[in-house]
Amino acid sequence: MSLAGKNAIVTGGASGIGRGICLRLARDGANVAILDVNQAGAAGVASEVAGLGRKSLACQADVTSRVQVEAAIAQVRQTLGPVHILVNDAGIGKFVLLAEMSEEAWDEMIAIHLKGTFNCTKAVVPDMVNAKWGRIINIASTAGLGGAAGLVHYSAAKAGIIGFSKGLAQELGPMGITVNAIAPGLIETPILQQNGVITSRMQKFIEQTAARAAVRRNGAPEDIAAACAYLASEEASFFTGQVMSPNGGMYT
Numbered sequence: 057m058s059l060a061g062k063n064a065i066v067t068g069g070a071s072g073i074g075r076g077i078c079l080r081l082a083r084d085g086a087n088v089a090i091l092d093v094n095q096a097g098a099a100g101v102a103s104e105v106a107g108l109g110r111k112s113l114a115c116q117a118d119v120t121s122r123v124q125v126e127a128a129i130a131q132v133r134q135t136l137g138p139v140h141i142l143v144n145d146a147g148i149g150k151f152v153l154l155a156e157m158s159e160e161a162w163d164e165m166i167a168i169h170l171k172g173t174f175n176c177t178k179a180v181v182p183d184m185v186n187a188k189w190g191r192i193i194n195i196a197s198t199a200g201l202g203g204a205a206g207l208v209h210y211s212a213a214k215a216g217i218i219g220f221s222k223g224l225a226q227e228l229g230p231m232g233i234t235v236n237a238i239a240p241g242l243i244e245t246p247i248l249q250q251n252g253v254i255t256s257r258m259q260k261f262i263e264q265t266a267a268r269a270a271v272r273r274n275g276a277p278e279d280i281a282a283a284c285a286y287l288a289s290e291e292a293s294f295f296t297g298q299v300m301s302p303n304g305g306m307y308t
């Protein structure tokens with residue numbers, strides 16, 4: 057119960073890693089607001105959080121819209137109170153080679169990951185400065201560390217999130233606020249599906265990645281949620297500007 061009395065916002069909390077983080081933070085004692093474009097999914101996770109005995113809220117918002125984000129965060133403040141923990145998890149992962157990549161695909165990827173992280177962070181920092189305590193955890197990727205073919209826009213966005221986290225850690229450290237990135241390896245979630253199904257090519261990639269990992273498996277949302285719970289905790293107050301990479305030893 058290390059997070060008892062804390063209020064957390066998890067963007068992208070309706071599915072996959074974000075859902076896993078919501079449930080773990082709730083188990084550790086936090087109240088949790090889910091900010092997601094998927095209203096039905098967010099409402100489902102909010103019910104699960106409530107079932108764990110915590111306060112919860114589902115807010116429908118697109119992280120690329122500053123107006124929607126600010127309205128959602130105002131709703132969170134009204135319902136739960138000031139925000140202590142922000143997890144920027146909302147994301148997409150569409151594979152396309154650079155040669156075939158449209159300007160729209162590039163802009164969408166950069167907007168959701170980078171502008172979304174900017175919008176949500178900017179909206180909650182005043183609460184954290186006021187409390188002289190805060191935890192900002194940004195979900196990057198091993199693609200942002202080592203790069204991934206078919207995902208140059210995603211790799212660029214995730215490397216940007218790492219730079220954002222390191223810069224902001226320097227700005228906010230003196231105010232008791234830590235900022236870190238988590239760079240997961242392959243985690244089996246709906247992001248790997250195309251139109252609701254796993255293609256045979258993707259299935260092969262998933263199996264090959266598991267075989268390359270030292271632990272001979274891909275990750276689960278709970279693996280990332282555990283790292284997030286540590287970074288959100290009081291014990292992690294000396295841990296800032298870092299990239300934690302739960303990846304099962306998948307480096308090559």
Ligand SMILES: NC(=O)c1ccc[n+]([C@@H]2O[C@H](COP(=O)([O-])OP(=O)(O)OC[C@H]3O[C@@H](n4cnc5c(N)ncnc54)[C@H](O)[C@@H]3O)[C@@H](O)[C@H]2O)c1
Pocket residue numbers: 067068069070071072073074091092093094097117118119120145146147148149168172195196197198239240241242243244245246247248
């Ligand atoms: N699954 C992996 O292998 C993996 C690996 C490394 C990093 N990540 C990152 O983890 C995060 C979560 O991914 P996941 O695998 O759980 O995928 P997911 O598809 O299960 O969840 C992503 C969530 O983000 C939400 N979302 C998408 N665009 C949004 C927007 N504009 N505004 C608000 N919400 C939006 C979706 O509705 C969804 O609920 C992403 O940032 C992803 O890049 C995933």
